[in-house]
Amino acid sequence: MRNILLMMTIGISICSCSSDKGEIYKDPNAPIEARIDDLLGRMTVEEKVGQMNQFVGIEHIKHNSATMTEEELKNNTANAFYPGFTEKDIERFTEEGLVGSFLHVLTLKEANYLQGLAMKSRLQIPIIFGIDAIHGNALAPDNTVYPTSINLACSFDTAMAYTIARQTAREMRAMNMQWTFNPNVEVARDPRWGRVGETFGEDPYLVSLMGGQSVKGYQGQLNGNEDVLACIKHFVGGSQPINGTNGSPTDISERTLYEVFFPPFKAGVDAGAMSLMTAHNELNGIPCHENEWLMTDVLRDQWKFKGFVVSDWMDIEHIHDLHATAENLKEAFYQSIMAGMDMHMHGIYWNELVTELVKEGRIPESRIDESVRRILYVKFRLGLFEHPYADEAQSMTVRLCDEHRQTSLEAARNGVVLLKNEGILPLDASKYKKIMVTGINADDHNILGDWSAPGAPENVTTILEGLRQVSPTTQFNFVDQGWDPRNMDPKKVAEAAALAQQADLNIVVAGEYMMRFRWTERTDGEDTDRSDIDLVGLQNELIQKVAASGKPTILILINGRPLGVEWAAQHLPAIVEGWAPGMYGGQAIAEIIYGQVNPSAKLALTIPYSVGQTQMIYNHKPSQYFHPYVDNKPSTPLYPFGYGLSYTTYDYTDLKLSANEIATNGTLEASVKLTNTGQREGTEIVQLYIRDRFSSATRPVKELKDFARVTLKPGESKEVVFTITPDKLAYYDKKMKYGVEPGEFIVMVGPSSADETLLKQTFVVK
Numbered sequence: 001m002r003n004i005l006l007m008m009t010i011g012i013s014i015c016s017c018s019s020d021k022g023e024i025y026k027d028p029n030a031p032i033e034a035r036i037d038d039l040l041g042r043m044t045v046e047e048k049v050g051q052m053n054q055f056v057g058i059e060h061i062k063h064n065s066a067t068m069t070e071e072e073l074k075n076n077t078a079n080a081f082y083p084g085f086t087e088k089d090i091e092r093f094t095e096e097g098l099v100g101s102f103l104h105v106l107t108l109k110e111a112n113y114l115q116g117l118a119m120k121s122r123l124q125i126p127i128i129f130g131i132d133a134i135h136g137n138a139l140a141p142d143n144t145v146y147p148t149s150i151n152l153a154c155s156f157d158t159a160m161a162y163t164i165a166r167q168t169a170r171e172m173r174a175m176n177m178q179w180t181f182n183p184n185v186e187v188a189r190d191p192r193w194g195r196v197g198e199t200f201g202e203d204p205y206l207v208s209l210m211g212g213q214s215v216k217g218y219q220g221q222l223n224g225n226e227d228v229l230a231c232i233k234h235f236v237g238g239s240q241p242i243n244g245t246n247g248s249p250t251d252i253s254e255r256t257l258y259e260v261f262f263p264p265f266k267a268g269v270d271a272g273a274m275s276l277m278t279a280h281n282e283l284n285g286i287p288c289h290e291n292e293w294l295m296t297d298v299l300r301d302q303w304k305f306k307g308f309v310v311s312d313w314m315d316i317e318h319i320h321d322l323h324a325t326a327e328n329l330k331e332a333f334y335q336s337i338m339a340g341m342d343m344h345m346h347g348i349y350w351n352e353l354v355t356e357l358v359k360e361g362r363i364p365e366s367r368i369d370e371s372v373r374r375i376l377y378v379k380f381r382l383g384l385f386e387h388p389y390a391d392e393a394q395s396m397t398v399r400l401c402d403e404h405r406q407t408s409l410e411a412a413r414n415g416v417v418l419l420k421n422e423g424i425l426p427l428d429a430s431k432y433k434k435i436m437v438t439g440i441n442a443d444d445h446n447i448l449g450d451w452s453a454p455g456a457p458e459n460v461t462t463i464l465e466g467l468r469q470v471s472p473t474t475q476f477n478f479v480d481q482g483w484d485p486r487n488m489d490p491k492k493v494a495e496a497a498a499l500a501q502q503a504d505l506n507i508v509v510a511g512e513y514m515m516r517f518r519w520t521e522r523t524d525g526e527d528t529d530r531s532d533i534d535l536v537g538l539q540n541e542l543i544q545k546v547a548a549s550g551k552p553t554i555l556i557l558i559n560g561r562p563l564g565v566e567w568a569a570q571h572l573p574a575i576v577e578g579w580a581p582g583m584y585g586g587q588a589i590a591e592i593i594y595g596q597v598n599p600s601a602k603l604a605l606t607i608p609y610s611v612g613q614t615q616m617i618y619n620h621k622p623s624q625y626f627h628p629y630v631d632n633k634p635s636t637p638l639y640p641f642g643y644g645l646s647y648t649t650y651d652y653t654d655l656k657l658s659a660n661e662i663a664t665n666g667t668l669e670a671s672v673k674l675t676n677t678g679q680r681e682g683t684e685i686v687q688l689y690i691r692d693r694f695s696s697a698t699r700p701v702k703e704l705k706d707f708a709r710v711t712l713k714p715g716e717s718k719e720v721v722f723t724i725t726p727d728k729l730a731y732y733d734k735k736m737k738y739g740v741e742p743g744e745f746i747v748m749v750g751p752s753s754a755d756e757t758l759l760k761q762t763f764v765v766k
């Protein structure tokens with residue numbers, strides 16, 4: 001505490017002495033542009049290049065230099081150390097003003113400590129601390145852990161995306177962290193890819209809205225003590241990697257980029273995102289990290305992006321040592337900067353080599369100034385010069401506060417998808433008195449998902465704990481299968497099968513393992529791609545043996561990527577898709593199982609039967625299934641996009657359009673009557689899809705263009721009205737010109753993307 005007070009005093013003294021030396025940059029009342037001009041004018045080339053560099057925090061480095069080998073380092077994208085460079089060197093660099101940003105700093109103490117070093121530097125330019133706060137600041141201890149992005153997307157609740165980002169920003173600032181590497185606005189198009197769970201799913205429109213609201217929530221006004229910098233990532237195409245492996249090449253046409261992968265990034269830029277991260281992968285033969293077309297032509301010239309671009313983990317290095325389009329590291333740095341890169345994540349060679357490139361005249365200093373301006377702009381906006389520290393005494397009044405915990409629980413309730421129910425759910429506690437619970441995810445913190453550290457037990461409700469809490473009179477007998485799906489014990493499977501016969505009902509909690517502290521053992525998450533999408537290990541055997549008891553068996557899934565659980569879908573009476581529902585996920589799922597909460601979520605992505613159906617997206621082109629599969633797999637998925645069950649039923653009637661004909665710049669309304677025909681209140685996610693019937697370039701069979709969350713009491717009806725504006729009809733024509741083409745359009749409204757569930761009407765654009 002004494003140290004912090006001392007540092008804060010230093011912080012205050014920086015401001016108070018500003019005008020004495022004519023240091024405009026220290027004057028909080030001066031315009032930001034003037035502050036930047038003044039500061040830039042004082043900086044050496046070395047200091048400028050240092051602002052463009054990130055380092056991994058010293059605690060992380062200390063730990064890894066003690067435990068990792070150089071060989072392991074080469075292939076690792078989550079852990080790092082700098083061979084031959086100790087934490088003392090990092091500290092010295094910081095004191096010399098040669099570091100612009102740190103990442104992987106996990107405590108407020110370390111953040112304040114490093115900031116204190118930066119405050120000793122000649123110009124006292126504050127550090128901006130970046131962290132992967134993907135669903136809450138969950139990598140750092142004692143923060144609220146919200147459901148993962150795929151769970152959030154299934155709620156179709158854009159206001160919730162905003163709220164979660166806002167609360168995360170507050171918790172981050174309370175830890176002196178000001179930059180989240182989120183939202184991930186990639187459009188997930190390959191279920192083998194381990195990062196599906198950190199996306200908002202497969203639909204460009206939904207991803208754009210969720211991403212845009214997240215950006216707004218994180219950034220607020222981009223000032224004060226409650227706002228953080230958002231980072232839209234990864235630009236672009238890594239969510240459709242060849243063979244599903246992270247960072248693998250992507251080959252995507254310009255048309256598909258503009259139609260599918262670009263819109264969420266453009267939406268993020270329009271929402272005001274002030275940083276963007278480039279993707280690991282090469283795109284059509286050019287690594288994204290040296291891709292001038294992406295970073296400059298599209299991002300800056302077309303979209304007018306004003307923020308700064310940061311590289312992904314060691315990916316500028318990979319231009320040389322992986323993609324081999326640069327002969328050495330210096331050349332890789334050169335290519336990346338000249339293509340539009342502003343900040344390097346992360347490492348020791350940047351400062352020296354980039355400074356050399358400037359001094360040799362290969363990179364103009366004016367180009368470096370552009371990047372440094374962008375970085376300083378954000379630091380000024382966030383008030384870091386005035387408030388370089390966070391107060392340790394105040395920190396825990398914000399983090400994990402009741403309001404944030406409540407949001408996490410609410411979000412989980414809204415994001416869990418009921419996939420199948422033959423009337424057994426909600427469970428009748430008076431009928432099922434003795435329940436056997438088993439499976440790798442039944443009593444594990446894995447419900448927190450990727451990008452989280454294990455939580456303190458009092459801050460996590462596992463599914464078993466949730467069940468016991470919600471139905472205290474039920475006898476739950478637990479058979480522990482361990483956490484590791486790849487190393488399940490056949491004896492434990494047999495034990496569960498035997499006990500199942502004595503139970504009134506059985507619950508198997510299966511899925512993937514995602515916690516990153518067991519980096520090499522997990523089955524889902526970053527760098528954890530699979531060549532299959534069925535359950536791993538003995539999990540299918542467990543489900544089948546338990547179900548063979550003849551007692552009703554229900555399946556709860558905890559996972560990031562979609563799982564093709566075909567056997568369960570055919571044989572079990574109920575399946576609940578929980579994704580990674582966060583710290584109160586166990587409570588939310590139990591409340592749904594026992595009917596205290598009526599499920600409302602709908603799938604934000606398609607669940608295919610098997611890996612052979614990869615790219616079974618709902619918004620495919622018309623010819624995709626002209627020739628069906630011959631091997632008994634249908635041309636439809638196991639569960640379609642937009643699908644999800646409720647404990648009540650809804651009727652869709654009277655789809656009406658306000659006009660049969662509009663002009664190319666015209667607007668019309670589509671209205672539908674929604675009635676709750678069941679016995680309980682519920683929230684329905686009403687979806688509107690559009691198809692351009694005839695077009696000069698091929699168009700998808702349908703595209704989501706609007707949706708509404710509507711809450712109805714039993715018997716209640718509401719008219720839901722959507723406005724169809726030109727942007728919902730426009731596309732890139734045969735010549736890649738964006739606009740609305742005349743012709744017939746089909747409007748479809750209903751409870752999912754499955755064709756047979758949709759009401760349809762047509763209109764004509766003249």
Ligand code: BGC
Pocket residue numbers: 077078103132181233312313
């Ligand atoms: C990931 C990024 C992340 C970065 C920093 C990389 O491996 O691809 O999404 O922001 O690490 O942790």
